[in-house]
Structures are given as structure tokens and as C-alpha cells.
Amino acid sequence: MSDRQELLSGMAVTVFKLNGQFLHVAEGLARPVGLTAAHWQVLGAVTRTPLPVAGIAREMGITRQAVQRIADLLAESGMVEYLPNPAHRRAKLVTATVQGREAVRRIGPAHAAYADRLCEALGDDRAAAVHRLLRELSDTLERLAAEEDGR
Template sequence: MTDSTDSGRALGGLIFETLRLAGRLTLAGDALMAGVGLTAARWQIMGVIAYLPSPRTVSALSRVIGQSRQAVQRIVNDLHTAGLVDLLPNPAHRRAPLVALSDRGQTLYAEAEARRVPWTEALAADIGDHDLKAAQTALSALRRALERREG
């Protein structure tokens, strides 16, 4: 086995904690959104759609969120069946519609946000501004490094 540097060990620890955190966020998201009838996965995709300034294809959504196109497609299909997203014609590609929140989806997402804000505010108060900014900086740098290596 090759010896790791201090930085390599620190990054390994960060990756391990990030994986553990992802699991905890999914569990917490499922619990938080149960009252509005969303899973964490559906809430996450709706959040990306709401955040972006214009409708995007499933492929574009998958790139933004860093998940496979197939996984995002499955969730978008579920959201469409539930009437929470609309599939709009895409002038650039006939077979790849643009995904937008429907009126019903916008209403449900607003309910989800009303639950999320006090939850994230309470968590932020437990952690502290300095640590949150440092964590965001480190995780953003790691994501960018991975994206550069992807090609």
C-alpha cells in the first residue's frame, strides 16, 4: 500500500464524511418532505429545476446535479406522471423536451421551501458561518477538480 500525504489523508477523510453526509441528507430530506408528499430525490430535482433560470433537458439537469441521465429521467418521469413538471417542446432537439415545474409543481415546491428554510436556518445556527463558508469552499474545489478530470 502506498503512503498518503497529509493532504491525501485529509481529502480521504473529507470524501468519507461527504458520503456519510449524503446518506444523512437523504434520510433527513425524506423525513422533512414527507408532509408534502415528496421524496428527497424528487425534492432535489424540483429544486434544480426551480433554481435554473430557464427550462433544461434531462441531460442538462443531470450534468448540473452530477447524477446519471437515467436516474434523473426516472425521477422526471415520476414528477411528470404526478403533474408536477411539464415537458415543453425543445426547438433545438425534437426528442429531448425541456423540463419545467408545472403550476402544481411550483405550488408544491413553495410548500417544500417553507419547510426547508427553518430547517436549514436551525442547522446553520448549530454550525456557524465561518465553518459553513470553509466547507462550501472545500467542497466546491473538490467538485471542480473532479469535473476537470472528467474531461
């Protein structure tokens, strides 16, 4: 295996592990308010701006079917509602209700405390640099995928 293949594999394995670690943290933060990490993820995507299911899926990097299932569960529990979408008649917009925004707000203190612990452990400058590098990696992967799709 070439050095570049080793780098790609190492990045992928590390990101897979990080994903699991972040999901574990998110589960711990969301559970006390009666949510799962997946519920919080979808709610968080629509707390400020309504989005169609496909838009949430693209933003979060999960399947449209998974988002639809979670959005339907959240709608049944009164956390989100579906609104007409002026841009697309069949793809309704998902938006957080007052109850959904309140649930996300209740996660806030524990979320802030964990963010403080993490940033203190890494240092604020290094935490910001990690975030920039992860965004850059994501943007690059997105660009490469778009180039492949455009072949």
C-alpha cells in the first residue's frame, strides 16, 4: 500500500472512530431531555431554518430515508411540524416547534459544559484549528465527489 493510501485509510478510520465518539457524547447530552442523538441532530438542523428532508440529509451526511423516519417520529411527538414548501409542492419543509426548540434549549447547559471541557483539554486555538481542518477535509471530499459525479 502506498503512503497516500495509508494516509487515506488512516483518516477514514480516525473519522469513523470520531463519529462513534461524537455520537456517544451526543447520546449522553440528549438522553436527559428524552431525545436520542439522531433526534437532536435532525432537530438542530431545523431549529433556525425550515428545511426539506433531503436538505437535512445533505447537511448531516445521512440518508434521506433515515431523516424521514426521524422527522416523522419527531412530528408524532410534537417536536417538529411539516410546512408547505413554496419551492417544491411535494417536498414539505420540516421546522422545529416550540416544544422542539425547548428540548434543544434544555440540552444547552450540558452541551456548553462539555464544550468547555473539550476546549480546555485541547486549548481554544487548537480546537479551532481542528474544526477548520475537519471542515476543509469535508469540503474537499465533497468537491472530489462532485467532480466524479460530473464525469
